[in-house]
Amino acid sequence: YGSRGKPGTTLGRTVSCGNLCFPDTFRTDDLLFYERFKVYQDYILADCKASEVKKFTAEYLEKVLEPYGWQAIWQTKVFQVLVEVVDVEYSELKAAVQLRQPFLCDFRDSSFTLEHLQEFLSLQEHQVPLKDLWVVYDESGEFDQTALAIEHVRFFYQCIWRIWDEEEEDEYDYFVRCVEPRLRLHYDILEHRVPSGLVDDYQDLLSRCEDLYRKFLQVRNMIASSDSDSEAENVSMVEGLELYEKIEHLKQKLKIIENPLLRYVFGYQKYSGLQPKGWRPSDTKITHVVSATMMSSLLQMLIKDKLSPESCGEELEIQFHSDPLSAVNACYEGDTVIICPGHYVVDGVFCIADSVEIEGYGLPDDIVIEKQGKRDNFVDCTGANVKISNVKLVQHDAVENIINVYQGKTTLENCVLQCETTGMAVRTSAELVMKNSDLYGAQGAGVEIYPGSTCTLLNNGIHHCKEGILIKNFLDEDFDMPKITMVNNIIHNNEGYGIVLVRPALPSDGEDDSEEKRVIDAFLIFSDLGISQPTPSGDGTPCVESFKQEPPECASDELELEQDEILEETDCNCEITAALRSPSNQLQKKRLSKLGITEAGDNLMSQEMFVSIVGNQFKWNGKGSFGTFLF
Numbered sequence: 001y002g003s004r005g006k007p008g009t010t011l012g013r014t015v016s017c018g019n020l021c022f023p024d025t026f027r028t029d030d031l032l033f034y035e036r037f038k039v040y041q042d043y044i045l046a047d048c049k050a051s052e053v054k055k056f057t058a059e060y061l062e063k064v065l066e067p068y069g070w071q072a073i074w075q076t077k078v079f080q081v082l083v084e085v086v087d088v089e090y091s092e093l094k095a096a097v098q099l100r101q102p103f104l105c106d107f108r109d110s111s112f113t114l115e116h117l118q119e120f121l122s123l124q125e126h127q128v129p130l131k132d133l134w135v136v137y138d139e140s141g142e143f144d145q146t147a148l149a150i151e152h153v154r155f156f157y158q159c160i161w162r163i164w165d166e167e168e169e170d171e172y173d174y175f176v177r178c179v180e181p182r183l184r185l186h187y188d189i190l191e192h193r194v195p196s197g198l199v200d201d202y203q204d205l206l207s208r209c210e211d212l213y214r215k216f217l218q219v220r221n222m223i224a225s226s227d228s229d230s231e232a233e234n235v236s237m238v239e240g241l242e243l244y245e246k247i248e249h250l251k252q253k254l255k256i257i258e259n260p261l262l263r264y265v266f267g268y269q270k271y272s273g274l275q276p277k278g279w280r281p282s283d284t285k286i287t288h289v290v291s292a293t294m295m296s297s298l299l300q301m302l303i304k305d306k307l308s309p310e311s312c313g314e315e316l317e318i319q320f321h322s323d324p325l326s327a328v329n330a331c332y333e334g335d336t337v338i339i340c341p342g343h344y345v346v347d348g349v350f351c352i353a354d355s356v357e358i359e360g361y362g363l364p365d366d367i368v369i370e371k372q373g374k375r376d377n378f379v380d381c382t383g384a385n386v387k388i389s390n391v392k393l394v395q396h397d398a399v400e401n402i403i404n405v406y407q408g409k410t411t412l413e414n415c416v417l418q419c420e421t422t423g424m425a426v427r428t429s430a431e432l433v434m435k436n437s438d439l440y441g442a443q444g445a446g447v448e449i450y451p452g453s454t455c456t457l458l459n460n461g462i463h464h465c466k467e468g469i470l471i472k473n474f475l476d477e478d479f480d481m482p483k484i485t486m487v488n489n490i491i492h493n494n495e496g497y498g499i500v501l502v503r504p505a506l507p508s509d510g511e512d513d514s515e516e517k518r519v520i521d522a523f524l525i526f527s528d529l530g531i532s533q534p535t536p537s538g539d540g541t542p543c544v545e546s547f548k549q550e551p552p553e554c555a556s557d558e559l560e561l562e563q564d565e566i567l568e569e570t571d572c573n574c575e576i577t578a579a580l581r582s583p584s585n586q587l588q589k590k591r592l593s594k595l596g597i598t599e600a601g602d603n604l605m606s607q608e609m610f611v612s613i614v615g616n617q618f619k620w621n622g623k624g625s626f627g628t629f630l631f
Contacts, residue, residue, distance in 0.1 A: 009141040011148070014134075020106050022073055022082060024137040026144070028151035033187040039152050040160075040183070045175045050168040053161070057153060058090040061130070064145045065090070071100065072133040078112050081105040085133070093153060094127040131157050159186050162206075164213050164247070181258040188260070195400045197270035202257045209250040216243040256475060265502045265629050267450045267472035269428070274353040274382045274406075280332045286317045288327040291340035294320070298340060302361060306338055324350075324358075324369055331356045339391060341366040347373040355383045355408075360390030364416045370394040379403040381410040381430075392416040401425040401448065405432050412437055419446070423465060428452040428479055434460055445470035445500070446491075451479035457486045468494045468621065471580075473502040475631070484580070485612045492619035497627040499576060499618075505630040572625045573613045579626065580611040 012030070016022035048056040067088050074083045074097065082104040083097035105117065121128075131154035135147040160182050168174070185202075188194045219240040226236075256262040280286075287307065291298070309315055321327040325346045327337045333354040341362045346369060352358075360367035369391055371378050377400045378393065386408065395402045395418065402417050403410070403424045409431040417423065417437065422444035426432035431454040432447075439446045442465035449455045449471045462468045468491040471482065491498040618625035 009139055009144050011144050013137045020104060022104060025073060025134040026137050026147035028147055031151070033183065036152065036155065037183060040156070040179055041175055044152065045179060047173055047175070050165050050174045053174060054093065057093065061149055061153070062090045064149045066143060066146045070143050070146060071136040073136065074128055074132055075134060076132060078109050079105060079107050079117060081117065089127060093130050095130055095133060096126050097128055098126065163210060184260065185258045192399050198257060198263065198268050201268055202254065205250055205253050209247060209254065212243055212247050212250065216240060216247060219243060253475065264444065265470065265472065267474050274351050274380060276353040276383065277332045278354070279334065284317055285334040286319055288319050288321055288330060288335060288337045289340065290321045290324050290327045290337060292322055292342045292344070302338070302340070306361065328352060328356070328358065339367050343368045343370065345370045345372055349377050350379040352379070352381045352383050352386050355385040357387040358391065362390065364390055364392045364414060368392045368394060371396055371398065373397065377401065377404055380406065382406045382408055384408045386410040388415060389413040390415065392418065394418045395420045405430040409433070423447055426450060426453045426455050432456070434458070436460065440464045442466060448472055449482050449484065451482055454483045457489050460489045462489065462491045463493045465494050467496045467500050468498040471499065471501045486616050487612070488615040490617045490619070492617070492621065494621045496621070496623045498621045498625040500627045500629060501580060502629045502631070572618050573616055576626050577611050577613045579628065
């Protein structure tokens with residue numbers, strides 16, 4: 001980094017803008033992930049503890065920072081002013097400055113004057129935080145290291161450091177435990193790899209946690225300064241404990257979002273905010289016909305098959321559109337969209353809030369709807385009864401699922417879904433019916449099933465995804481297990497597991513008192529067939545039975561392999577059904593016991609026997625057919 005040993009600077013410049021002609025500054029805010037990662041890991045923090053961060057940072061600055069003789073723009077929310085650095089207080093991460101002559105300052109608050117600035121600087125003993133200084137651009141390269149060092153300090157305290165970090169346990173490596181996951185999350189957000197809803201959740205959690213922590217510090221300081229053992233002090237201690245528990249709970253949620261694996265397996269609540277239009281004021285239904293160009297022969301066939309009173313049983317009002325997005329946007333309750341063969345490129349999100357039927361006129365490969373432009377979603381469904389059939393959806397540059405079912409019922413039939421990021425998601429209280437369709441290419445799970453949802457998968461192919469199906473859970477919210485029906489699906493060639501179930505650990509999962517299980521927040525037991533409970537081995541340590549389907553090695557073994565696979569598929573369906581039903585029954589018993597019900601009849605308990613998994617084939621998935629994530 002920097003340009004020592006080389007003539008001239010290697011850094012870019014930021015041109016000042018505004019009424020005053022401030023000098024240009026070094027541009028350092030566009031560093032790549034690996035550049036920041038290497039500096040924090042190798043040069044600044046290394047293996048320091050949380051309580052040593054300031055000390056390690058000061059030692060780094062002492063090695064690379066020019067001690068005096070450089071200019072900078074001191075920026076705050078109220079003003080920005082040109083200053084010259086005359087000394088650096090490394091241990092306090094501050095610089096001693098003096099105002100440059102001629103005086104150059106921009107006041108963003110009209111009530112703040114030069115006298116106020118000089119008084120404020122005197123109160124600060126002419127020392128300002130290094131993170132508030134932007135080094136003035138210099139072509140010689142002499143101050144490259146200084147500009148970069150201040151950028152690393154500024155970025156760290158703005159984006160990585162949390163006000164409670166100094167009280168983290170020192171037995172852990174601070175860089176590994178806190179810096180790396182937060183840095184990765186920051187760049188995942190910058191590069192649009194995290195859904196906007198989850199980003200909003202994270203910022204909200206962070207803000208709430210900071211507010212609670214400040215209140216906690218106030219209560220703690222008040223208790224520390226009190227000498228008497230009064231009733232008021234006891235009340236403060238109770239309040240402090242309550243605040244501490246809330247803070248720890250929020251910190252746990254933040255760590256889950258910062259961990260890419262955990263934010264992948266855990267669900268998060270997101271509400272679409274879509275409002276249905278309802279019925280037209282005229283109380284009529286309209287059939288929307290989509291075609292880029294309408295030929296007479298196509299129109300004749302369309303009228304004969306779909307639009308004539310004889311074929312549909314009633315007189316129709318018809319509107320024509322050139323693209324599917326405008327047709328869907330024009331729909332009201334009960335409308336139908338017929339899409340003619342063609343390749344349609346859309347830049348936008350299909351928001352379906354009413355009961356609408358979208359039907360391709362032909363084979364799915366002939367009716368292709370391709371998304372362009374960077375957006376979170378492709379298709380959002382909240383209608384009471386949405387039907388989509390005979391179309392191929394191609395996803396590009398998305399962060400979220402190709403289809404999101406937020407509420408109501410969505411039926412997908414005879415469709416092809418070519419995903420790029422993640423596949424379909426059926427969220428809490430929503431219902432998805434997917435029949436005779438093909439889904440592939442998701443970098444996440446092909447189908448994400450949230451707690452409290454209903455999902456029916458019949459005769460589908462789900463392949464070449466990270467996982468075939470991911471049955472999600474919420475960390476701290478109690479919802480019923482989803483109702484799942486899977487019949488005659490082929491789930492194959494996925495990178496990980498055919499099905500992954502996320503669920504809380506139950507007593508039957510073999511709890512023990514080992515320190516390993518207590519220090520980690522969540523632990524992962526992935527079984528390769530569907531046996532989610534570890535069984536003790538000969539030496540008493542837990543182990544998991546495993547079974548994987550391997551691709552055939554040669555043609556001569558095909559018949560024998562096919563016969564084995566029939567047995568394997570039958571066993572797989574039974575094992576997965578048993579694994580899904582077992583925690584459901586135990587969780588139901590736990591809910592009933594909380595309500596004071598100690599015995600329940602067969603009818604009540606059978607309500608939780610929601611899983612129907614019959615005739616599915618699991619072939620050549622990288623890690624096996626079924627895995628369980630216990631937390």
